[in-house]
Amino acid sequence: MSSLSSSQGAIRFGDFDVDTRSGELRKQGLRIKLQVQPFQVLQILLEHAGNVVTREELRKRIWPADTFVDFDQGLNNAVKKLRDALADDAENPSFIETISKRGYRFISLVEELGNGARTPLIAPSDDAGLTNGKITLAVLPFENLGPDPELDYLGLGLTEELTTQLGGLDPEKLSVIARVSVMQFKEREESAAQIGRTLKVDYLLSGSVRSVAGHLRVSAQLIRARDESLLWTSTYDQEAIDVLAIERDVGHAIANEVSLKLSVRQPRGAQHTGTLSPDAQNSYLKGRYYSTQESTAGLNLAIALFEESIRLARGFAPSYAGLAAAYVRLGHWLALPPKQSFPQAKLVALQALDLDDALAEAYTALADVLFLHEWSWNEAESNYQRALRLNPSSAQTLRSYAGFLLATKRHGESSMLTRRAQTTDPSSIYLSAFSAAQLYCTRQYAQSIEAAKRTLATDPGCSTAHLFLGLAYVQIGCFEEALRELKEAVTSVGLKSRQAHVAYALAVCGRVEQAEYILRELQEDSKSSYVSPWLFATVYAGLGRKDQAFDCLEECYRQREHDLVFSNVWPQFDGLRSDSRWNNLMRRIRLPSTG
Secondary structure, eight states, X not given: XXXXXXXXXXXXXXXXXXXXXXXXXXXXXXXXXXXXXXXXXXXXXHHTXXXXXXXXXXXXXXXXXXXXXXXXXXXXXXXXXXXHHHTOOSSSOSSEEEETTTEEEEOSOOEEEETTEEEESSOOOOTTSSOTTOEEEEEOOOEEOSSOGGGHHHHHHHHHHHHHHHHTTOTTTEEEOOHHHHGGGSSOOOOHHHHHHHHTOSEEEEEEEEEETTEEEEEEEEEETTTTEEEXXXXXXXXXXXXXXXXXXXXXXXXXXXXXXXXXXOOGGGGGGGGOOHHHHHHHHHHHHHHTSSSHHHHHHXXXXXXXXXXXXXXXXHHHHHHHHHHHHHHHTTSSOHHHHHHHHHXXXXXXXXXXXXXXXXXXXXXXXXXXXXXXXXXXXXXXXXHHHHOTTOHHHHHHHHHHHHHTTOHHHHHHHHHHHHHHSTTOHHHHHHHHHHHHHTTXXXXXXXXXXXHHHHOTTOHHHHXXXXXXXXXXXXXXXXHHHHHHHHHHHTOGGGHHHHHXXXXXXXXXXXXXXHHHHHHHHTTTSOOOHHHHHHHHHHHTOHHHHHHHHHHHHHHTOGGGGGGGGOGGGGGGTTSHHHHHHHXXXXXXXXX
16 A cells, blocks of 8 residues: 655545644544644554554654653553544554554555545545445446347447446546446346446446447447436447447547546557457457456457457557456466466566556556566555556456455455445455455454355355355364355366365365365376366365475465465465464565564
């Protein structure tokens, strides 16, 4: 998280405003009495928002060496008075987190106020919906009215592209609901008012697309949700299929109609859309469509389509960005060896940014590689933050950044970003399941079980929810329930390698022979297809075979296996952490110190 400069004058967090020049703290305009030292502690924590400030650093700043006082008692009193002024609970903090034996961290969202404008370091969220004075909009699935159902990709690709484009138009004024949450309305007949209430949005963009014999017609309409007023409608009808130019025009028209005073700049990559061939556009839009499929087959097809689009139009940056994101996902799913998926993702992400340095998706893909594969932690975080500045509405960037924060044990910030992503994508099953994963990794097993069950109540086939429900059951000793859920996690996603989690559960509950049988099967499979050594490590950890577990983790290190970055928060490895080899491994992947 970015830090504030010590010279900054006006700062806001929650309901509080801080004027560092006058030394005043106000809540909703009313001044809060705060003594000098507690205010100094607050100012220093705000300067380093999101980062740990050690007790020693506070001593040097507030109590110089020639000051003869009981420092520990003085600091404890100052922090207590500060928490009292903020009505903050030390056990369940909203603002100031205690880092045991080290110091404190300011965990709330912080905004700099300058020249009357608010500049969020990480834009704030509201669990009740996207508020903060922003206009909220959802792009509903564009309906394919053509005779060929195979051309559904055209309407869905257009939906995806408009969502991405509008999300980056003016982040300070406009928030756009993610595509996943609006897909539930693809075949449901509900009024605009009902959809608006469900998604908590002000405006809806709906439309249709028809493609017949090379002729394209796109119709779009902007509707105010609360009274279902039609504010704007337009039809694009042309012989030359230039879908991407239409997306750009529609985005500008919508911005004008909702009275946004935008300063929309066309990224350098967009200058190529006017000459993009119909075949290149179709390949790109099909790639977008298949890249949203939750299957390795869909991602492999998306990669082929993006590569075809690049072959036909080498100067079109979004194709490179989509390709990079697809390679990251294949690597994340363990469908490709890490040294094959992540370097390729980085290569094409950098190519995308060379063509257009304002593509949020490319920065996110690059950050994922830096985090998951190269272990360049600071550089990864900088790229996540750059992506969010370009498109604060990107649920994918928010979720990826939340995963980064989870791996570094910045759990409060990770949960905060997940909640913010859920306001952007309120119906996302993936985000709901990720919440269960976060709770599991923070040893909140009962809450993880409840979160996973809520997810499965909405989508009984969600593999990730079955996985973390099963793993949480293991931790509380409900082994039959655990095995049922973990086996479902294997069948629902079609990844046989997930049998390793079943073997881990069998090992923990004492059914060693069955665990070893699955282990031998996976070892045989690894001769012909990729099976991550990290999965073998989890089984050996469950069997209590530390040496073999560490051998597998060392192989993870050699292969730069991405799951290694999450090992420090996974409960499966709790039995290994007291071994000196564990700290040595974490040091070599340059895991940031988290107290």
